[in-house]
Amino acid sequence: GQQLNQSPQSMFIQEGEDVSMNCTSSSIFNTWLWYKQDPGEGPVLLIALYKAGELTSNGRLTAQFGITRKDSFLNISASIPSDVGIYFCAGPRFMDSNYQLIWGAGTKLIIKP
Amino acid sequence: EAGVAQSPRYKIIEKRQSVAFWCNPISGHATLYWYQQILGQGPKLLIQFQNNGVVDDSQLPKDRFSAERLKGVDSTLKIQPAKLEDSAVYLCASSPVYSPNTGELFFGEGSRLTVL
Numbered sequence: 001g002q003q004l005n006q007s008p009q010s011m012f013i014q015e016g017e018d019v020s021m022n023c024t025s026s027s028i029f030n031t032w033l034w035y036k037q038d039p040g041e042g043p044v045l046l047i048a049l050y051k052a053g054e055l056t057s058n059g060r061l062t063a064q065f066g067i068t069r070k071d072s073f074l075n076i077s078a079s080i081p082s083d084v085g086i087y088f089c090a091g092p093r094f095m096d097s098n099y100q101l102i103w104g105a106g107t108k109l110i111i112k113p
Numbered sequence: 114e115a116g117v118a119q120s121p122r123y124k125i126i127e128k129r130q131s132v133a134f135w136c137n138p139i140s141g142h143a144t145l146y147w148y149q150q151i152l153g154q155g156p157k158l159l160i161q162f163q164n165n166g167v168v169d170d171s172q173l174p175k176d177r178f179s180a181e182r183l184k185g186v187d188s189t190l191k192i193q194p195a196k197l198e199d200s201a202v203y204l205c206a207s208s209p210v211y212s213p214n215t216g217e218l219f220f221g222e223g224s225r226l227t228v229l
Contacts (some may be wrong), residue, residue: 004155040202042117042220043156058203088155098169101218103155 003087006104014112019076021107023089029102032065032072033090037106043088047074076109084111115139117221119205131193134224138207144168146218147180147190148204156204174190182202191198192226200228 005024013019023032033049036045047058049065049072056063060077074084086106092099118137126132139144143164148156159178161169165185173180177196182188192199202225206218 040222042206042223043218044220045217048217090155096169096171098161100158100161100169101156103157105153105155 004091004102004104005108006087006089008107009105010108010110012110012112013079014090015079015081017079019079019083020073021075021087022071022073023104024071025102026070027093028069029091029093030069031092032063033092033101034061034063034072034074035088035090037086037088039085046087060071079109079111081111084109117205117207117219119203119224121224122222123225123227125229126195127229128197130159131191132195132226133192134190134203134205136188136190136205136217136221138188138205139219141208142193142207142219143185145182145188146206146208146209147188148206150202150204150223152201159190159203195226195228197228200226202226 019092033048034046036046037043046061047063049063050058052065052069054065055094062075064073066072087106088106089104090101092101120135124132145162147159149159150156159173160180162182165182178192180190202223204220204223206220208218
């Protein structure tokens with residue numbers, strides 16, 4: 001089936017460090033989305049990417065749409081405590097006459113005190 | 114603008130009992146989704162409504178799960194009878210009708226179900 005593979009599964013970092021995570025697929029996506037889920041909350045859209053090679057920033061977050069259209073990367077610079085949470089990549093696929101969002105399993109970010 | 118409202122936030126039931134979750138989407142959003150999120154996994158779509166019609170329910174276990182959106186606004190998801198493996202967070206999301214292919218969904222806080 002169609003899958004999005006996220007790595008790493010979890011990250012333990014010190015406050016102030018930069019963070020990098022990625023998402024890969026065996027299939028091409030025309031849109032890549034990065035969501036963040038805080039504990040006890042629903043996911044919130046951080047960045048949307050619509051074009052291969054596109055690099056988009058949102059504050060300290062930067063995401064890239066891979067040239068092959070089979071991967072995407074999310075970087076967080078100078079991490080702060082509120083960055084803790086689970087980061088999901090997702091991409092819409094047209095299946096059975098409808099767009100469905102395919103989700104990765106998430107990268108859990110933990111900041112060491 | 115008010116966000117997606119869900120209730121209850123938490124529910125604990127025994128297996129074979131029934132449970133219902135309620136969702137009120139963002140005003141004006143035609144599309145409503147119910148997702149199941151098991152601990153350590155990404156959300157899994159159960160059902161998608163466009164106004165009061167079902168667009169996709171291919172992953173809904175129809176022998177025990179049902180959902181309705183009678184007036185095209187709020188929605189109810191029911192599980193009867195519940196199984197242990199139904200323990201999860203049930204997320205409701207909505208989107209404006211024009212954005213399904215961009216994937217921008219607005220989620221509620223979720224309803225956490227524990228089945229004992």
